[in-house]
Amino acid sequence: MEKIPFHAFVHESTRKDRSDQSFLKITIKRFCMNKLAVIGFLALVVIIFGSLFAPFLVSHNPAAQNLMERLQPPSSMHWFGTDEYGRDIFSRVFYGARVSLLVGFASVLGGIFVGTMIGAMAGFYGGWVDNILMRMVDLVNAFPSIFLLITIVTLLEPSLTNIVIVFILLGWTGTARLVRGEFLKIRQEEYIWAAKSIGMSNLRIMLFHMLPNAIGPIIVAATLGVGGVILAESGLSFLGLGIQPPTPSWGNMLQGAQSLSIMVMAPWYPFFPGLMILITVLAFNFVGDGLRDAMDPKLDGRR
Amino acid sequence: MQAYILKRLLQAIPLLFGITLVSFFMMYLSPGGPTDLAMDPKIKPEDREKMMAALGLDQPPWVQYLNWLFHFIQGDWGTSFIRKVPVMDLIWERLPQTLLLMGTSFCFAALLSIPIGILAAKKKNSWVDYTSTFFAFLGLATPNFWLGLLLVMLFSVYWNIFPAGGIASFLSTDSGALDQLKHLILPAITLGTADLAGLTRYTRASMLEVLGQNYMQTARAKGMREWVVVYKHGLRNGLIPVITVFGLSLPSFFGGAVIVEKIFSYPGIGLLFLDAVFQRDYPVIMAITTFSAMLVVLGNLLADILYAVLDPRIDYK
């Protein structure tokens, strides 16, 4: 049996690394040329910054009630008006951003973690492992997600952690399929064989040699996914099954503003949290699309 | 082809079995039961226990599940705990409404997204393209219940153009299909907007790809008129992937129906399900989950079949 020279493997690997670096540069460059993506990115920076430093940016305590000043229209005192307890909507929107973004990021990261592990195992080992894991994916996918969401949320009570868990339970399948696909594609590649033959552990191979290939599409899917989770949380809140008050989230602020009296008498109240959801999801979509286009080699010549 | 369909259907059986198993035990673990609902000072614990026993809830969960499965296989979907009528009756009564709503929003999404998408692709980088892209992004980012409430506020409360809910006018002289359509418009728009937006973008991308292909150039070179080229060659090929997406988005229509039905008090499956969850009406929950899982499986299958029918390059053995 012919022995694969070690230096060949090293060479292959470093070559790839170098190309990765330039790939990153090209991607960033292309991303920066996409105006919408940059706008989206800047918007996200502002929103994330605003939510992180909310205590220094807003003058009102988001929990402080003032029952004498309920449902006031926007003014210099309360930029976005006040809610049904006389709380400042502007500061609640910023504090709500923390919760909504936290749910979005945590759910997506968790989903990626679980999805990557399962997808990697399925793609790496193939055979019956792949079969069983992919049937699990089918099972989760075939569940009508809203029904599952409603049932689990009532089962677990709608706390922040539980809602994140539910989104993870439902959200990992996309990543799993993606990672599995990539792994199946490259498991036959020479450098993987090489790595195996020099006795590298499976985990090492998966982590350092196979996973990097899937990172691009994962990042794109994740960016789009955060927006999706924020939307889904607001939908759950509408049904009364989202994050529960008094913790402010954009979803439950909208739910609080849902009654016809408030919509007629204080239309600014549902308007602002809704607008924030819209802008944030829009920004995530812009960035996600921008990343996808920037990473897609097919689009090279056309843009 | 038949063999392929049969194979796919057979594969669906263990899947559905798994779904019923998971949903049953999830339900079993969920807190509360169908007899907690009315915390009426008049209902005593002894009565409650008797009621539980009459519903078979005093037995171990696996016995309950096997019981359910046994009846289900024979086509008996059980009797509602709360309503005391066969679950099937309830579903049949609600299903046409939900299908109608889904169909309308489906048509709304399809009939608008395809021409817009083609136009945007045809006139790439024109104002048409930019406007449609802008609205598509907006449509994808809007929470659908927010959109629904907005539409209700504008069209029902302020302008009084469309009714705010229900499926037909109550006790009025205008009746029939037109009246029903008026009731469908707002819910259908609410339900269909996200898909309209997604499909517009999808059609545009798909058409862009096709329009650049060699055979299009050839057709043009042959001197065919532009719209004939676009329609005869571009459309057919460009729409193949779009059709698939339709099939795959079927379940999302079904899911979105829950929220939309709630906003518009639209008496469909979604509302039935919400009620059942809050009332812990287990047979109804089980039936609807299984039913919609079947729909998902069918939707996927349908998408694949359509794909095969439309694209002769694909051959199923």
Added chain:
Amino acid sequence: MKRMNPFFPILILLFLMVLVVHEQAYPTSVHGASRKGSPDHLVIGTIGSPSLFNPYFSADSASSQIESLLFNGLVTFDEKLKPQPDLAQSWDVSEDGYNWTFHLKKGVKFHDGVEFTADDVVFSYMIPKKPGYAGPRGSDFEQIKSIRAIDRYTVQFTLKEPYAPFLSVCAYAILPRHLLKDVPAEKLAEDPFNTKSPIGTGPYVFKKWKDGQFIQMDAYDGFHLGKPAIQHVYFRIVPDQNAQLIQLQAGGIDMMGIPATDLAVGRLFEEQGKIKLVSQPSLAYTYIGYNLQNPLFQDQKVRQALTYAINRQQIVDIVLEGQGQVAHTHGSPLSWAFSEDLLKYEFNPVKAKQLLAEAGWTDSDGDGVLEKDGKEFSFVLMTNQGNKTREMVSQIVQEQWAEIGVEAKPRLMEWSAFVNDYVDTKKFEAIILGWSLGVDPDPTAIWHSKEIASGLNFISYRNEKVDRLLEKNVRELNQDKRKEILIQFQRIIAEEQPYTFLYYTNEIRAYPPTLVGMTKHPAGALDQIYRWTYE
């Protein structure tokens, strides 16, 4: 395979839809009468979907509203909650309180024309006593030892022991024996009678039920108190509050209950001349219940302090838009068994702090929360979600308690889970809930210590004196003496504050502007609907 036009499947879909539309054609314009002309109907909006129309098996308010139009009991309770004849002409009770004899009205006919007799009474009231019966009403009939038809128009009940609230049991519906006598008890719940063809003696006849949409009922020509003036009554099911209100504005609904949180739009519609609003006290009160097994709440002074710290009048003004009344004890001011002369803990945060200090609670570490023996005064204040007023109360109370150094953490839970996991198992610390009281003032089910284990006394209130008073109250047939006993009980509860009694809610209802004849019945929204008419 031949290539298919991609529009083809869409065309098929469109075609199918047209078919569905056609098949679903909705029965509109049933009577040809236009809405504005001569209203011969009333459309009542309901949020909940009814379950079935048999009071021995249904337990939801949407169903019981409809049942009240379909059926009659032997007796009924008037606006002052005094018993009045319904299907029974009169009744008498034996000296010892064991035997109740009812003399029935003659010539009352069921909707199918068959005469109502003593056999129907025996049949109906025996339903919950049959061994196969599995419904929610068994305990109400527990006191009955036997029922006997003496003749065609006389029924005699023998009780296990004298029972003062017995007449409230006799308000249960009389079902037609001739239609149901052959149905075994265990099959009765699922009988089509309950959902397809309920038949009673009430003012309205069941006509049609379109699931999830409406229930149609028509006036019963042969109603024993005279034919109702309004020919058709519809219950329209609109599960969303907003949609219901918009329907009210648009004229799709004539009558509905309006929650205080939406009173603002209700008033708007009233100004537009679309409706008239009527606000009236009800038998329901809302409270904060303290788990008395928790050491935090065992000291009476602490509970009094918690009540002192809450500005309940402000809550009524803000949360209920003034449509309510501060509550101080169990019972209703509308009842004959009530006295306003009680100990009242009016809003007084200074007094609250002082009482807490007396009980040993001080803020020694200066974090704004009181401590005692190293434990902070902090607890979870739970309530069920979906009830906007309770949610608001929990957040306002949290703020007001924070002022006196008590930390409450509001938490909302879905109803069924809430009841099952926290209330029934007594795992809660404090809860906001409400009671809707029955027509009889007997409070045993909520306050007697025998109800701690598995009954409604889930806060574990235990007071021997109260137990004895409650036992005496159900034996005492003399109403004046019974009233005295109940007032004694109410004073004890008011003083000890096992609950912080918050408020009595008003029922706010929207009616068509020209509708007249409604009564101010605190428990029955549709009381004497057969007398209602349009001006």
